[in-house]
Amino acid sequence: MKKIFYLFLLPTAMVIASCSKDKKITPNNNEPTKTGSKLDLIKDSVYLYAQQTYYWNTSLPTYANFKPRGFSGSNDLDALQTEIDALSQYSSNPDNGGKPYEYYAPAPGYAKYSFIDDGSVSDELNGIKGDFGFAPVWVDDDDIRVKYVYPGSPADVNGLKRGYQIVGINNRTGTGLTYDNGANVNFLVNAYSNSTSIKLTLKKPDNTTFDVTMSTATYTVNPVLTAKVIDAGGGKKVGYIVFNSFTSDANAKPKLDAAFNTFNAQGITDLVVDLRYNGGGYVSTAEYLSNLIAPASANNSTMFTYNFNKTMTEGKATILKNQVRKDGSQTYSYFDFDYTAAGNTIPFDKTGLPNLNLSHVFFIVTGSTASASELTINNLIPKMDVKIIGTTSYGKPVGFFDIDINKYQMYMPQFETxxxxxxxxxxxxxxxxxxxxxxxxxxxxxxxxxxxxxxxxFAYAINYAKTGTFAISGPRVQSTNSLKTFSVEKSREVGIQVEGKKVFRGMIYNNTKAK
Incomplete structure (x- = not known):
């Protein structure tokens, strides 16, 4: 039985029983009461699912000591996220001075990976978005740029391009757009993330300006923002692809196939995969991209292995019986799957895929490169010459499948790869x-x-493909390093402030073997 654990497109039949009513899933005889508000019961369920499925579940306190019903927030979703943030802080990472594995330096006390959602993430991972279709970023205190634009989005239709400078937002200009970690940041967040329309004044590289007024709209995401081939000279042809989201197989595969068929037809010698803003998504799509890039010699060898906690590998996570799905005529629960390492070792499979015979593969990364992006890189390191270019990636070697609790979907790490x-x-x-x-x-x-x-x-990659060194001789590419006053840490923090939950840093589990 082959199942994808993150089934967004298929109708589901979910049994959301109150977890607090099942004595078998109550830890250490600390039984939740059987009465309470709907929110109280959901809070109990959040704790009880974590107690059995969280990757670091042995670090969690008892129900009685944790008191999940005591967490509050400005609304129900915020209260549940506050609880999840608290759960994420009990583990201890010896390689980080004993700080939690989910410790996040820009926001201590908040979960680096775990979150709860109202269902919007599932839409985005299936390639459906309902926003402006671009992202802004401060590259300096008084310089906001367009970071990326999705093809077919309102931003694309209105002529926005990566690199354009944003010099006006809703008629605010000048010092009103200077980064201040206060009113101006909040203004941009509200204009970009919390509004359905926005007016921008943009400056092109030739210093001409134009105004755009646009509204949010629903569009289908093309995760391949750009794909092209550069003739670097000396017999070197460099393929370049910007892959911005590991959307579902059905959405991503046709776009990846088109790009890699072009690379194969043009006989590229080196490949650059630009993942600088890719926060992750489906593992199955990461597997597919890994197979497209891997050499023929990798076929049938191990790509990676999932590793779950002891409760799950020993088949004791009985709470997963409540996570029921229907696929055609088959009904199954998340309990019905094999979570052992032996049952979750994924091989490379080059069947029907081009063999590019690459000298090198370069990955462009930043602090926004996470999860399924990092998985792809890690998969290929033992199999071929891999170089990474940019700033330190996000750091997420763990992933999850969604847990449905009432009208919410909870994501907490259940495995490491x-x-x-x-x-x-x-x-x-x-x-x-x-x-x-x-x-x-x-x-x-x-x-x-x-x-x-x-x-x-990109210039560093081209130069290495051509000369075998990153050192650029002759007329030097102008570096933005001399222009920036933002540190890497500050840039990452600003990105989080502006984009918030628009950035999904996930890695979604798919399993092919039932117990």
Missing amino acids: KNSAGKGGYYAGMKPGSADYPGKLASDDVTKDFGDPTEEL
Whole structure:
């Protein structure tokens, strides 16, 4: 029985029984009361699912000591997220001074990975979005740029391009748009994230300006923002693809196939995969991208292995019987699957896919590169020459499947992945140019469009493909490093403030074997 554990497109039959009514799933005889408000029962369920399925479940306190019903917030969803944030802080990572595995330096006390959602994430991962279709970013205190634009979105239809400078938002200009970690940041967040229409004044690279007024709209995401081939000279052809989200297989595969068929037809020698803003998504799509890139010699060898907690691998996570799905004529629960490492070792499969015969594959990364993106990189490191370029990635070697609780979907890490060499654990992120991740440490160049050979990070890859070194000789590509006053940490923090939950840093489990 082959099932994808994150079934967004298929109708589901869900049994949302109150977990507090099942004595078998109550830890340490600390039984929740059987009465209470709907929110109280949901809070109990959040704790009880974590107690059995959370990857670091042995670190959690008892129900009686944790007191899930005591968490509050400005609304129900906020109260549940506050509870999840608290649950995420009990584990201890010895490689980080004993701080929790979910410790997040820009926001201590908040979960780095775990969250609860009202269902909007599932739509986005299936390629359906309902927003403006672009992201803004401060590259300096007084310089806001367009970070990316989705094809077919309102922003694309209105002519926005990556690298355009935003000099006016809803008639506010000048110092009113200067980064201040206060009123101006809140203004941008509200204009971009909390509104259905926005007016922008944009400056192009030729210094001409134009005004745009646009509204949010529903559109189908093309996760491939750009795909092209650059002739680097000396017999070197460099394929370049910007892959911005690991959407579902049905959405992503046709776009990836079109790009890689072009790469194969043009005989590329090197490949650049730009994942700088890709926060993750379906593992199955990461597997597919890994198979497209991998050499023929990797076929049938181990790609990676899922590792679950002891409760799940021993078949004792009985609470998962409440997570029921229907696929055609088959009804199954999440309890019905094999969570052992032996049952969750994924091989490379090149069947029917092109063999590119690459000299190198380069991955462009930033602090927004997470989860399924990092998984793809980790999968390929033991199999071919991999170089990463940019700033340290987010650091998420864990993933999850959705847990339905009433009208909400909870995401808490249930597994960790390791490649064929047994390597994983990149909780601090992948640092380009380090011993474990050879490459080039350099800042994101938001002043240039994707695929521009003079864009700094892409230029490093082209130069290495041509000369075998990242050192650029002759007329140097202008570096944005000299223009920026933002540190990497500050840039990451600003991105979170502006985009908030619009950035999904996930890795969705798919299992092919029933127990």
